[in-house]
Amino acid sequence: xxxxxxxxxxxxxxxxxxxxxxxxxxxxxxxxxxxxxxxxxxxxxxxxxxxxxxxxxxxxxxxxxxxxxxxxxxxxxxxxxxxxxxxxxxxxxx
Amino acid sequence: xxxxxxxxxxxxxxxxxxxxxxxxxxxxxxxxxxxxxxxxxxxxxxxxxxxxxxxxxxxxxxxxxxxxxxxxxxxxxxxxxxxxxxxxxxxxxxxxxxxxxxxxxxxxxxxxxxxxxxxxxxxxxxxxxxxxxxxxxxxxxxxxxxxxxxxxxxxxxxxxxxxxxxxxxxxxxxxxxxxxxxxxxxxxxxxxxxxxxxxxxxxxxxxxxxxxxxxxxxxxxxxxxxxxxxxxxxxxxxxxxxxxxxxxxxxxxxxxxxxxxxxxxxxxxxx
Numbered sequence: 432x433x434x435x436x437x438x439x440x441x442x443x444x445x446x447x448x449x450x451x452x453x454x455x456x457x458x459x460x461x462x463x464x465x466x467x468x469x470x471x472x473x474x475x476x477x478x479x480x481x482x483x484x485x486x487x488x489x490x491x492x493x494x495x496x497x498x499x500x501x502x503x504x505x506x507x508x509x510x511x512x513x514x515x516x517x518x519x520x521x522x523x524x525x
Numbered sequence: 526x527x528x529x530x531x532x533x534x535x536x537x538x539x540x541x542x543x544x545x546x547x548x549x550x551x552x553x554x555x556x557x558x559x560x561x562x563x564x565x566x567x568x569x570x571x572x573x574x575x576x577x578x579x580x581x582x583x584x585x586x587x588x589x590x591x592x593x594x595x596x597x598x599x600x601x602x603x604x605x606x607x608x609x610x611x612x613x614x615x616x617x618x619x620x621x622x623x624x625x626x627x628x629x630x631x632x633x634x635x636x637x638x639x640x641x642x643x644x645x646x647x648x649x650x651x652x653x654x655x656x657x658x659x660x661x662x663x664x665x666x667x668x669x670x671x672x673x674x675x676x677x678x679x680x681x682x683x684x685x686x687x688x689x690x691x692x693x694x695x696x697x698x699x700x701x702x703x704x705x706x707x708x709x710x711x712x713x714x715x716x717x718x719x720x721x722x723x724x725x726x727x728x729x730x731x732x733x734x735x736x737x738x739x740x741x742x743x744x745x746x747x748x749x750x751x752x753x754x755x756x757x758x759x760x761x762x763x764x765x766x767x768x769x770x771x772x773x774x775x776x777x778x779x780x781x782x783x784x785x786x787x788x789x790x791x792x793x794x795x796x
Contacts, residue, residue, distance in 0.1 A: 445715025450671050451722045458678050458726060 463504070471495050478508065486512055527635035530642045531660040531698075533684075535676030537647030539668045540705040543741055543751065545644035546574045547760070548664070550750035551767035553608035557639040560599065563613040564656035565646035566621055572612045575602065576748020586614040589626035595633055604753065609638075619652040627655050649683050658689050662699045662770075664732060668706045669718040677702075677727055701732035703766060708737040709782045720780065733766025735759050736779040 444452075475495040482488060492511040497504060532545040542565075549561035562585060563571035572578040577600045583593035588611075595611075602608035611634075614621065634641050645656035657663060663684050667677045681700060685691055688698050704720050711717040720734050740757030744750065752767075754760040758779045765775045 447712070447715045447718050447722070450718050451726070454671055454674055454726050457675065461675075461678070462682070 471497060478510075482510060488513060527638050528640055528661045529631060529635075529659050530640060530662040530664060531645055531657045532642060532664050532666060533645035533653060533657055533680055534647065534666040534673070535649060535653075535680035536668075536673045539666050539673050540735070540741075541647070541666050542570050542574050542644055543745065544664070544666050544703060544705060544735070544763070545571060545642055546750040547752040547763040548767060548770075549640070549642040550602070550605055550608060551752045551764055552640050552642070552770075553602070553605045554752070554764075555767060555771065556607065558607045558609075558637065559640045559642060560609045560611055560634055560638045561642045561644060562611040562634075563644050564622070564652055565644065566613050566652055567615065567618045568646065569613045569615045571610060571644050572600075573748060574745055575610050575750060577602070577610055577612075578748070581612045584612050584614045585630070586617050586621045588630055589621065589623070595630065604749075619646070619650065619655075622651060622655040624655065624658060628659060631659050649680060653680070654683070654687060657684055657698075658687070660684070660688055660690075660698050662701065663688075664701045664703050665727070665729065666703050666705055667723060667727070669704060669708075669712070669720065669723055671718075674718070674723055674726055681727065681729065700729040701770065702727055702729050703732050703735065705735040706737045707734050707780065709780055713782050720777075731777075732769055733762055734777050734780055735762045735766070 475493055478495065479488075479490060479493045482493065488511070494507075494509040496507040496509075498507065530548075532541050532548065534541050542563075545561055549559050553559040561571060561575070563569055564585075565571075566586060569581075569584075572581050580600050583598040585598065587593040588595050588598045598611055600610045600612065602610065631641060643656045643660065646652040657680075665677050665681065667673050684698050684700065690696065690698050702724065704723055707720065708717055712719050720731070724731055736758045738751075738757055738759035740754050740759050741751050744754055744757075744760075751757060751760045752763040755764070762779055765778070768775045
């Protein structure tokens with residue numbers, strides 16, 4: 432490092448540095464996925480069963496999604512409930 | 526007590542067979558009775574790299590199936606005392622390997638040998654799983670390159686979950702990192718991952734760094750394990766790695782660019 436370097440613009444990261452960063456990010460995700468078993472399908476089934484006890488919904492109205500970002504994981508559960516009119520018909524069936 | 530070492534990587538083409546041949550030969554040169562087994566059923570190549578392709582009569586699969594005795598399938602190396610090769614079948618596929626079958630042969634080999642080196646096929650399927658199941662040590666061959674590092678990480682996960690030691694809750698498989706095809710000039714220019722970076726990411730002990738070297742191709746052309754070429758950097762680096770495996774403290778070499786003379790620089794000659 433010479434005195435001249437102080438006046439130069441900071442260099443962009445080398446391609447090797449970019450490779451390292453990309454690897455660290457992708458492996459952090461893959462490692463966290465590896466440790467937790469793939470429980471999402473079972474979770475979805477059980478949620479559906481519980482909700483069905485109270486509301487008559489179709490099997491495809493529950494969506495479970497897991498998103499991982501740096502530092503946190505977010506479990507997103509979407510349940511689509513039938514509208515008021517439909518609920519009326521459902522009630523008569525019961 | 527005999528030890529089982531598995532040479533593995535996840536990714537193909539990173540130098541598993543080259544490293545198995547060199548490392549196994551290195552162990553035999555140190556006086557240990559060593560057997561190298563080719564686990565790449567259907568894509569046999571260890572025999573070519575070891576230069577014994579014309580001496581293959583029976584193979585590993587024949588022995589598993591009881592069609593030949595172990596002593597009939599083992600090929601004794603003509604150059605190095607204490608070194609044997611167990612070639613695999615070129616016509617069968619990976620389904621010919623069974624956990625019990627492999628375990629039985631390894632148990633038999635353990636009675637006679639100090640080290641049994643399993644040359645794993647690429648991938649994380651049956652062949653690779655069979656090669657790593659019985660391992661006491663795993664040498665992870667990695668190129669300083671993103672896909673190889675990622676696959677190495679993956680295979681480490683497989684070893685930690687699916688090896689016999691993991692399944693039975695024994696002391697875990699000892700992991701060692703062998704970085705191959707390392708080019709100090711390109712590392713210096715920031716074009717290639719540094720060995721420190723690979724180590725930081727994979728976080729397992731470093732066994733050796735094998736420099737990119739024309740000697741590797743030359744040795745494979747003639748069926749000679751490169752460790753026997755004691756004039757080549759790659760050969761010497763493999764011999765060092767064997768020493769470290771045996772517990773010696775040996776400094777890593779060939780990891781800095783070679784100093785170039787004035788004329789070299791003037792003509793921009795590359796190594």
